[in-house]
Each structure stands twice: as structure tokens, then as C-alpha cells.
Amino acid sequence: MKGLGWKEAALVIGAAALVWLMLTSIGVVPSEAIAGLVRGSVGGPAAWRQTLREMTPLLIAGLAVAVALRAGLFNIGADGQLLVGAAAAAVVALAVPGPVGVVLACAAAAAAGGLWAFPAGWIKVARGGHEVISTIMLNNIAVFLTLWLVRGPIKDPSVQTWTTPSLPTGTGIPSLVEAGVFRLNWALPLAILAAVAFGVWLQRTVGGFELRAVGANLTAAKVAGVDVDRIRIRAMVASGALAGLAGAVLVLAFEKRFYSNFSPGYGFDALGVALLAGNSAWGLLPSAFLFAALSAGTTSVQILGVPKGLSTVLLGLIIIVFAVLRYREACRDG
Amino acid sequence: MTGVTVRFGSLTALENVDFEARPGHIHALVGENGAGKTTLMRVLFGSQRADSGEVTVDGAHVKSRRAAIGMVSQHYSVIPQLKNLQNLMVGAEPGAVLDRKRDRARAEGIARAMGFSFDWDAPSSSLSPAGAQKLEILKLLWRESQVMILDEPTAMLSPADSEELYTSLKRLAEEGRTAIVVTHRIREVLDHCERVTVLRGGKRVATLPVAETDEANLARLIIGHDLRERGSATAEPGPPILMIERLTVLGDRGHRAVDDASLVVRKGEVVGIAGVDGSGQRELFQALIGTRSATGSVRFGGIDWLNLTTAKRLASGLRLVPEDRHAEAVIEDWSLFENAALGLHRDPPFAHGHWIDTQGRARQAGVIADAFKTRYGSLAQPMKSLSGGNQQRFVAGRGLTTQPKLIAAFQPTRGLDIDGSAKIYQAIRHECRQGAVALVVGFDLDELLVECDRVVAMCQGRIFEAPGGLERDRDAIGRLMVGVG
Numbered sequence: 001m002k003g004l005g006w007k008e009a010a011l012v013i014g015a016a017a018l019v020w021l022m023l024t025s026i027g028v029v030p031s032e033a034i035a036g037l038v039r040g041s042v043g044g045p046a047a048w049r050q051t052l053r054e055m056t057p058l059l060i061a062g063l064a065v066a067v068a069l070r071a072g073l074f075n076i077g078a079d080g081q082l083l084v085g086a087a088a089a090a091v092v093a094l095a096v097p098g099p100v101g102v103v104l105a106c107a108a109a110a111a112a113g114g115l116w117a118f119p120a121g122w123i124k125v126a127r128g129g130h131e132v133i134s135t136i137m138l139n140n141i142a143v144f145l146t147l148w149l150v151r152g153p154i155k156d157p158s159v160q161t162w163t164t165p166s167l168p169t170g171t172g173i174p175s176l177v178e179a180g181v182f183r184l185n186w187a188l189p190l191a192i193l194a195a196v197a198f199g200v201w202l203q204r205t206v207g208g209f210e211l212r213a214v215g216a217n218l219t220a221a222k223v224a225g226v227d228v229d230r231i232r233i234r235a236m237v238a239s240g241a242l243a244g245l246a247g248a249v250l251v252l253a254f255e256k257r258f259y260s261n262f263s264p265g266y267g268f269d270a271l272g273v274a275l276l277a278g279n280s281a282w283g284l285l286p287s288a289f290l291f292a293a294l295s296a297g298t299t300s301v302q303i304l305g306v307p308k309g310l311s312t313v314l315l316g317l318i319i320i321v322f323a324v325l326r327y328r329e330a331c332r333d334g
Numbered sequence: 335m336t337g338v339t340v341r342f343g344s345l346t347a348l349e350n351v352d353f354e355a356r357p358g359h360i361h362a363l364v365g366e367n368g369a370g371k372t373t374l375m376r377v378l379f380g381s382q383r384a385d386s387g388e389v390t391v392d393g394a395h396v397k398s399r400r401a402a403i404g405m406v407s408q409h410y411s412v413i414p415q416l417k418n419l420q421n422l423m424v425g426a427e428p429g430a431v432l433d434r435k436r437d438r439a440r441a442e443g444i445a446r447a448m449g450f451s452f453d454w455d456a457p458s459s460s461l462s463p464a465g466a467q468k469l470e471i472l473k474l475l476w477r478e479s480q481v482m483i484l485d486e487p488t489a490m491l492s493p494a495d496s497e498e499l500y501t502s503l504k505r506l507a508e509e510g511r512t513a514i515v516v517t518h519r520i521r522e523v524l525d526h527c528e529r530v531t532v533l534r535g536g537k538r539v540a541t542l543p544v545a546e547t548d549e550a551n552l553a554r555l556i557i558g559h560d561l562r563e564r565g566s567a568t569a570e571p572g573p574p575i576l577m578i579e580r581l582t583v584l585g586d587r588g589h590r591a592v593d594d595a596s597l598v599v600r601k602g603e604v605v606g607i608a609g610v611d612g613s614g615q616r617e618l619f620q621a622l623i624g625t626r627s628a629t630g631s632v633r634f635g636g637i638d639w640l641n642l643t644t645a646k647r648l649a650s651g652l653r654l655v656p657e658d659r660h661a662e663a664v665i666e667d668w669s670l671f672e673n674a675a676l677g678l679h680r681d682p683p684f685a686h687g688h689w690i691d692t693q694g695r696a697r698q699a700g701v702i703a704d705a706f707k708t709r710y711g712s713l714a715q716p717m718k719s720l721s722g723g724n725q726q727r728f729v730a731g732r733g734l735t736t737q738p739k740l741i742a743a744f745q746p747t748r749g750l751d752i753d754g755s756a757k758i759y760q761a762i763r764h765e766c767r768q769g770a771v772a773l774v775v776g777f778d779l780d781e782l783l784v785e786c787d788r789v790v791a792m793c794q795g796r797i798f799e800a801p802g803g804l805e806r807d808r809d810a811i812g813r814l815m816v817g818v819g
Contacts (some may be wrong), residue, residue, distance in 0.1 A: 203690075204689060204690050204692075205688050205689055205690060206679060206680055206685050206688055206689070206690060207688065209672070209675070209679050209690060210679070213665060213676065216665045216667055216668065217661070217664075217665045217666075219625075219658075219661045219662050220661065220662055220663065220664065220665050220676065222625050222644065223623060223625060223644070223654065223656055223662045223663070223677065224644075224648075224676045224677035224679070225624075225643065225644035225645030225646075225647070225648045225649075225677060225680075226645070227643070227645070
């Protein structure tokens with residue numbers, strides 16, 4: 001990184017001042033809050049467990065958004081695709097227990113997510129409808145569809161709350177490390193592997209070359225003989241399938257069931273993850289980690305008396321600062 | 335206007351040009367593409383700064399010219415989302431608060447004086463090209479412009495609409511206004527204008543009353559006399575290999591941009607396509623590439639060309655030097671390595687099965703860059719760090735060093751110096767002597783006549799060939815270009 005210009009410096013100082021002001025205004029000592037943030041995200045095995053847990057769906061959903069983004073498509077619908085994926089995974093895993101059920105549940109989640117994204121890709125290609133609009137619409141449909149399912153057809157009749165029954169033990173993604181309070185299962189290493197594989201695919205294969213060409217310059221891609229319509233639909237479906245998988249991982253690795261208001265907005269945070277990662281698939285790893293650490297950290301800061309809304313503001317400010325620093329170079333070039 | 339000079343970097347667009355138009359006249363400004371017509375009019379209008387020279391209107395130096403001078407550019411500025419009345423006023427609203435009744439009455443008055451009628455509340459997206467053109471003229475009247483500049487006003491109009499347009503211009507001239515019409519069409523100049531100024535290569539060649547000239551004379555003035563020496567001998571043409579028959583391609587506005595055009599190219603030939611910009615060359619090329627659908631038939635080496643995907647056409651040896659380098663030929667953020675592969679990225683040496691062959695690609699990128707001496711620091715640097723001329727060298731290198739069979743080159747020497755241009759044409763001819771064929775679109779007739787084996791003309795979507803014995807006759811082809819048989 002080059003030295004900071006005065007504008008960037010002013011932004012960082014301004015953001016810090018804003019945070020300081022907000023914290024003191026509600027009677028929290030800023031230094032304590034910052035220390036709490038760090039402690040809650042990377043200060044000890046329990047904090048690490050929480051951060052890596054958050055990182056798992058964020059990385060997979062971030063990868064989902066990145067796949068579409070590289071083809072020039074903005075998939076705002078990751079949250080909806082994640083929801084239908086999670087619901088599908090819960091239904092299948094409840095019907096077919098054991099490792100086979102886990103595999104089938106992942107397949108079902110990918111299929112559901114892909115299916116949920118397909119209309120957006122098709123509308124874009126066939127009618128020129130903007131994918132941002134169609135995916136937002138599909139988000140709403142997904143929210144209410146899954147809500148209806150969990151209130152009726154797939155509800156656990158034995159409890160009052162809107163939830164499916166819990167998965168039987170042995171039906172889930174197995175643990176990789178269990179040391180004291182620290183837990184890590186196979187989902188995160190697999191997700192990291194997927195992000196790395198995507199990076200290699202983008203740079204080293206003909207398919208990746210064509211996907212990037214479509215995203216970088218549609219007309220030039222057409223002139224170069226790339227079937228841009230097919231690639232855009234495929235990218236959208238692949239993006240949806242990955243978001244669906246993120247939902248499956250949440251069900252199979254962590255929550256062990258599906259319930260109402262299942263996603264706290266992973267699909268939207270995933271947009272931030274993918275954008276902050278910029279043009280690099282590798283960038284998804286630090287980007288997802290940052291989002292996860294802040295999310296875990298702000299949860300613990302709430303214990304100090306910082307209200308949830310304010311911790312979200314804090315998260316937003318930090319991301320804005322990172323984003324400005326991240327895109328500084330790109331703006332200077334352009 | 336006296337002594338107007340405009341430079342763009344090292345290029346001199348206008349050199350010491352004098353221009354005067356009188357009230358009550360329709361004054362025509364003619365010249366080839368790049369002659370400086372539009373630049374001169376922009377200087378007059380005030381949207382282009384002159385490096386030197388003076389502009390006076392009614393004897394006074396004008397600073398805020400926009401009040402007195404109005405310009406309708408080639409691309410209409412009607413905003414389709416607005417209503418006709420809103421479009422009429424936009425930018426020149428009578429006050430902060432709009433009085434619909436008063437504005438409508440004034441609009442009606444202006445339109446009626448011109449013999450036009452408009453549905454003021456209809457959305458402007460429903461206007462025909464002729465309607466949009468009329469609305470543009472009314473916009474100038476709304477602003478009470480005394481001098482009206484119309485850049486290629488009839489380019490999108492049917493002959494009948496063109497007639498009507500000139501009738502209204504005549505009426506405005508009779509009221510004491512000045513109309514300046516930039517046009518390619520000599521016929522219109524002779525039929526409707528009082529005086530004509532000819533620009534060539536940024537210099538004024540002549541200003542004369544239309545009554546004292548004729549078609550042949552004007553065509554000669556526009557194109558000039560100096561014919562350059564030809565680089566090499568005409569090829570011995572082989573059997574016909576590219577057959578374009580009754581090709582029709584619809585343009586963006588749904589008009590027949592290529593209209594029933596036919597052309598036969600023999601193996602080994604370099605065929606130049608002359609014509610003023612917008613005569614259908616763009617759409618013809620898009621149809622050959624496969625990015626625009628077309629009816630009729632194109633056969634290349636016996637293959638039904640129009641049924642192939644663009645990818646198959648490229649695999650069959652189609653090589654391009656596209657018209658719009660930024661939009662069509664390169665991806666500016668990408669490295670030279672990756673841009674070298676664009677279009678040929680599926681096959682060796684750029685790929686090996688599904689995998690990109692980075693070594694083969696690097697080798698070929700070097701060959702491409704060296705073909706026409708592209709100046710670069712490293713092949714890993716992004717395309718956008720190269721100057722336009724160097725990008726053009728690279729794009730031409732990509733098309734001509736990768737076993738072309740059918741070369742489609744749109745202004746392949748754009749932005750290049752004489753030496754660079756000559757090398758590119760040499761390479762095109764070299765490939766054609768090996769059995770390829772080339773179609774070259776150019777706007778410089780001299781260059782095409784010197785460098786190509788044969789030159790045909792495109793005018794209003796049709797391809798015209800000069801009669802036997804006159805295939806390389808500049809006057810004959812020049813007349814075909816402007817639609818004068």
C-alpha cells in the first residue's frame with residue numbers, strides 16, 4: 001500500500017471520532033469497547049470458535065456473490081437462495097438420516113438455490129430485466145415461502161415455536177477439531193478449498209477466461225465468440241447453488257434445524273464480503289474473516305452495554321474505511 | 335470565422351480555416367470523414383475551443399454564442415422519457431415555475447409557423463427519426479437561435495422527409511436566419527443550398543455559390559487529386575471464395591442498414607470498402623462477425639457462414655480488426671497476455687483442452703506485440719496503459735499473425751503513422767497472397783485505392799462496384815460513395 005492521502009486519513013480519523021463520540025455519549029469508555037471487540041473476535045478459543053463459525057456461511061455466500069459478480073451480475077438474492085437452500089437441506093436431512101442424508105441435503109440445497117436464481121438470469125438474458133430487481137423480488141418470495149413452510153408443512157408439531165424438528169445426532173457435518181471450548185468442523189476448510197479452486201478456475205481455464213470476459217466487457221466478449229447469454233445464466237445459477245449450499249451448511253453444521261427468521265442477513269453481508277474482496281478470489285478469505293470477526297466481536301461488545309444498533313453502525317463504519325482503503329488504487333487508475 | 339486552428343495533440347484537425355455564412359442562406363459544408371467539418375461547427379457553436387482564430391456573429395465578437403447559435407448534432411438529443419413539450423423546453427425553460435398553458439401556446443405558435451404539428455403531451459419515445467429532427471429544429475426556434483447548424487440532418491431520414499426538412503429550412507432562411515448544413519450528400523447540396531464550403535484534411539479547399547459548380551466538380555474538390563503510389567502489384571485473383579448475396583441487415587433503429595447488398599471476393603483479394611461513415615459498413619461487419627442477425631446469404635469457402643456461431647467463424651479463420659477498439663477489440667483492464675488470447679482463447683496455442691496454456695499464450699503474445707512494433711513495458715501490464723496507436727498495433731497484430739483466412743478490418747490503420755499503416759497493409763496483402771481474403775473498411779479513399787486490389791463503394795446500405803475498367807478510378811468510386819451514379 002502506498003502512503004495515505006489526506007482524504008483517506010481524514011476519513012479514518014473522522015470515522016474514529018464518530019465512533020468515539022457515539023460510545024462516550026452512551027457512557028461506554030471507547031478503549032474498553034475496542035478491547036472488547038478484539039477479545040470477542042480473536043481473544044481466546046471461544047472467540048475464535050465464534051469467528052470461524054460466522055466465517056463459514058459468509059465465505060460460501062460471499063463466493064456465491066463473487067461468481068455472479070465476475071460475470072457482471074449483481075446477485076442481491078443470495079439471502080433468499082440461502083433460505084430455500086437451508087429449508088431444502090433440513091427437509092432432506094430429516095427424511096434421510098446419516099452421511100448419505102448429508103450429501104443428499106447438500107445436493108438438494110444447491111438445486112433449490114440454483115433454481116431460485118435461474119429466473120433472475122433468464123429474465124436478464126431474455127428480456128433485459130435487471131437482475132437486482134428480480135433477485136430482490138425473489139428474496140421476498142423466499143422469505144415468505146419458507147416462513148409458510150416452517151409454520152405448516154415442515155413444522156415440528158411438538159413445540160410452539162416455528163421450527164422444524166432437530167436433526168438426529170450423526171446427521172450433520174462432522175467435526176474436525178474439538179479442543180476445550182474450541183470447535184471447528186469440516187465446512188470451513190471445504191469452503192476455503194472451494195474459494196481457492198474458484199480462483200484457479202477463473203485464472204487458468206477457458207471457462208474462467210470467458211466468465212471474466214463477460215463481466216469485463218460484454219461487447220468484446222461477444223466479438224470474441226463467447227456465448228454470453230449462456231454464461232450469464234450459468235453464472236447466476238451457480239451463484240444461487242452456492243448460496244443454497246451456505247444455507248445447507250448452516251443447517252447441517254451449526255443450527256441442526258430450520259426455523260423462522262433463519263438468516264440474520266448472511267446473504268446481504270455476503271455482498272459486502274464479495275465487494276471488499278475486489279477482483280480476487282483469494283481476497284474472499286480475508287474479507288470473510290474480517291466480516292466474521294467484526295460480527296463476533298460486536299456481539300460481545302453488546303455485553304458492555306453497547307446497543308445492537310450501535311454495534312451495527314460500528315461494523316458499517318469499519319467496513320466503509322476498509323472499502324475506501326481497498327478501492328483507493330482502483331479509483332486512481334480509473 | 336477567420337483563421338481557425340484546432341489541434342488535438344499532434345494532430346491538426348483544422349488549419350487556419352476561414353468560414354463565412356450569410357443570413358438568408360442555406361450554406362452547405364461538405365468534406366470527407368475527418369476533414370474537420372464537425373470540429374469547425376463545434377468551434378462556431380462554442381463547444382470546442384479553437385487554438386487560434388476568431389469567430390464573429392453579426393459583426394460582434396460573441397462570448398455567449400449559445401444564445402444566437404443553435405446546433406443539432408448527428409445524434410439527436412431528444413430525451414425519450416420526456417414528453418414532446420418538455421423536450422422542447424428542456425435547458426431553456428421560461429422560468430422557475432412552468433405555466434403549461436402559456437408554454438403550450440408558444441410551442442403551438444412556433445410549430446404552426448413551420449407547418450408542423452405535434453402532440454405535445456405524447457412521449458418523445460414515440461417520435462420517428464423525422465419527427466425527432468423536426469422537434470430539434472423547433473428547439474432551436476424556442477431558443478430564438480439566429481444561426482442554425484445541422485450536422486448530417488438527413489442521415490436518418492427518408493428522401494421524402496429530407497425534402498420536407500429542406501422546405502422548412504428554406505422558410506427559416508427567408509425569415510433572415512442562417513442555416514448551415516453539414517452533409518455528405520452532394521445531391522442535396524446542389525438541389526437545396528445556396529453556397530457550399532469544401533473542407534479537406536482540415537483545410538478549406540473552396541467556398542463557392544452552388545450555381546457555379548456541378549456534381550463532378552464537387553466530388554473532385556471533396557476527394558482531392560493527389561493519388562499516392564501503390565505499394566505492390568495487383569494480385570492474380572483466384573476462384574471466388576466469399577460470396578455475399580442479397581444481404582440485408584437491420585440497424586439499431588430498425589432501418590435497413592445493409593440493404594440487399596451483394597459482393598463476390600476471389601481468393602487472394604484485398605477488397606476495400608469505401609463510403610461515408612454510416613453507410614452500412616458497421617452492420618455489414620457485425621453480420622460477418624455474427625453479432626447482428628442478417629437475412630440473405632453469405633458463403634465462405636462453401637460454408638453457410640450465417641449459420642455458424644461467432645466462435646465457429648473465428649475457428650474457421652475469421653480474424654478481426656474491429657471498429658471500436660475500446661468496446662469490441664480489447665478488455666482494457668486485462669494484461670496484454672490475456673488480450674492476445676481474446677477470441678482465439680479456446681484453441682492452441684492459447685489453450686490446451688479446458689486449460690489455458692500460459693506458456694503458449696506468452697509466446698504468441700510476444701509475436702503479436704512484435705508484429706507491428708507495439709511499444710510496451712511488459713506483456714503483463716494492462717492494455718489501458720498503452721496509447722491508442724499501440725493498442726491498434728496490438729489488435730492488428732492479433733488478427734494478422736494467427737493464420738487468418740478471412741480478414742475483416744475496420745479502419746485497420748486508425749491512429750497510426752504512415753509507416754505503421756503501410757506495414758499493416760503489407761501484412762494484409764501478404765496473408766492474402768497465401769490464400770486469405772480481406773475486406774477493409776476505410777474512410778480515406780486514397781488509402782484504399784493505393785493499398786487494396788479492388789475498391790467497392792457502400793452507400794445507404796448497398797454495395798456498388800465501378801463498371802469494368804473503372805475499378806480503380808477515384809472519380810468513379812467517389813461518385814458511387816455519395817450516391818451519384
